[in-house]
Amino acid sequence: MPSPPRKTAKITAVGKYLPEKILTNFDLEKMMDTTDEWIRTRTGIIERHIVADGEATSHMATKAAEEVLRKRQIGADEIDCIIIATMTPDMIFPSTAALVQHQLGASKAWGFDLSAACSGFLFALDTGARMIQSGQYQKLLVVGADTMSSILDYTDRSTSILFGDGAGAVLLEPCEDGREGIIDSILRTDGIGSDSLYMEAGGSLHPASAETVANKQHYLRQDGRSVFKYAVKWMAEVSAELAARNGLKSKDIQLFIPHQANKRIIDASAERLGLSEDQVLSNIDRYANTTAATIPLGMADAIDQKRLKPGDNVLLAAFGAGFTWGAMYIRWGEVL
Numbered sequence: 001m002p003s004p005p006r007k008t009a010k011i012t013a014v015g016k017y018l019p020e021k022i023l024t025n026f027d028l029e030k031m032m033d034t035t036d037e038w039i040r041t042r043t044g045i046i047e048r049h050i051v052a053d054g055e056a057t058s059h060m061a062t063k064a065a066e067e068v069l070r071k072r073q074i075g076a077d078e079i080d081c082i083i084i085a086t087m088t089p090d091m092i093f094p095s096t097a098a099l100v101q102h103q104l105g106a107s108k109a110w111g112f113d114l115s116a117a118c119s120g121f122l123f124a125l126d127t128g129a130r131m132i133q134s135g136q137y138q139k140l141l142v143v144g145a146d147t148m149s150s151i152l153d154y155t156d157r158s159t160s161i162l163f164g165d166g167a168g169a170v171l172l173e174p175c176e177d178g179r180e181g182i183i184d185s186i187l188r189t190d191g192i193g194s195d196s197l198y199m200e201a202g203g204s205l206h207p208a209s210a211e212t213v214a215n216k217q218h219y220l221r222q223d224g225r226s227v228f229k230y231a232v233k234w235m236a237e238v239s240a241e242l243a244a245r246n247g248l249k250s251k252d253i254q255l256f257i258p259h260q261a262n263k264r265i266i267d268a269s270a271e272r273l274g275l276s277e278d279q280v281l282s283n284i285d286r287y288a289n290t291t292a293a294t295i296p297l298g299m300a301d302a303i304d305q306k307r308l309k310p311g312d313n314v315l316l317a318a319f320g321a322g323f324t325w326g327a328m329y330i331r332w333g334e335v336l
């Protein structure tokens with residue numbers, strides 16, 4: 001007897017939000033010892049968006065989610081669950097998901113935050129897909145949102161130039177015949193990277209004190225070269241492994257949407273997969289690294305630029321603090 005079709009979770013709408021204020025490389029030249037030329041050639045970044053005073057992760061996440069609801073023409077009360085991937089929550093608790101639930105008016109939703117740094121959206125999308133597949137949920141919001149400017153030391157040129165603020169959101173719904181949606185994924189974590197990219201204080205190990213503030217321990221710290229080395233190797237490896245086990249040759253992949261940390265990392269991963277430039281989504285020039293938001297922002301831009309159509313094979317990949325990394329294969333459908 002043929003096995004029944006495997007239900008999948010499909011993305012039915014994508015929304016994005018970027019704060020109005022733009023910080024260019026030339027603005028940074030005036031703030032620290034750096035140049036537009038260095039930033040452009042070493043990272044591919046030209047400018048990034050930065051939140052206004054009083055604007056935080058929950059506000060950006062809510063705006064991206066509102067766009068999803070608008071496009072899909074559904075009310076917030078139809079949402080069953082909200083997963084927020086972020087490493088810059090408004091507060092350590094309550095969760096940003098609780099704040100977004102309230103701001104949206106999603107009266108029937110429960111939700112939680114998921115912390116996996118730059119891989120957060122990928123991990124959250126996978127988690128949300130499993131929840132949809134369980135049959136218990138019909139409409140689930142997955143949001144990637146980060147206010148990186150809130151944890152950057154703007155006297156440290158090696159980190160502050162790399163990041164920006166933003167949010168992207170998707171709606172997951174069941175696809176009963178499994179013909180489209182999230183087909184497969186490989187996710188990984190290895191704490192070997194815990195001293196390569198971190199924020200030291202403000203947690204239970206080093207609670208906030210006058211001393212932690214004086215020592216600048218509430219800022220992101222990164223050993224860029226080490227992260228670069230692992231990112232190139234492991235993000236490319238996991239993408240290649242996922243493509244191979246799904247029988248995807250380079251010509252079969254219509255769009256690769258990688259995490260946007262450095263144009264050189266994106267190019268190395270694309271090269272390893274044998275992809276040409278038109279098969280790769282890159283928007284790091286305008287947004288920089290928005291951590292959990294890079295992949296949904298990439299999806300939103302791909303839709304706006306009409307680079308996706310139903311039936312396309314889409315590969316996502318991410319690498320970030322932890323280390324965390326992974327890849328996901330999506331068969332694209334009708335996405336608003």
Ligand code: UT7
Binds near residue numbers: 118224227
């Ligand atoms: O998404 C989370 C994961 N994060 C990442 O994937 C980031 C991975 N790492 C990177 O993207 C790169 O390592 C960076 C962009 C952070 C740095 O690029 P790099 O080519 O590895 O530069 P470097 O750290 O080796 O520094 C080269 C030189 C140094 O000067 P010396 O020692 O050679 O004289 C730095 O002091 O560039 C200097 N430098 C800068 N110069 C001008 C570092 N930052 C800057 C700057 N402007 N902003």
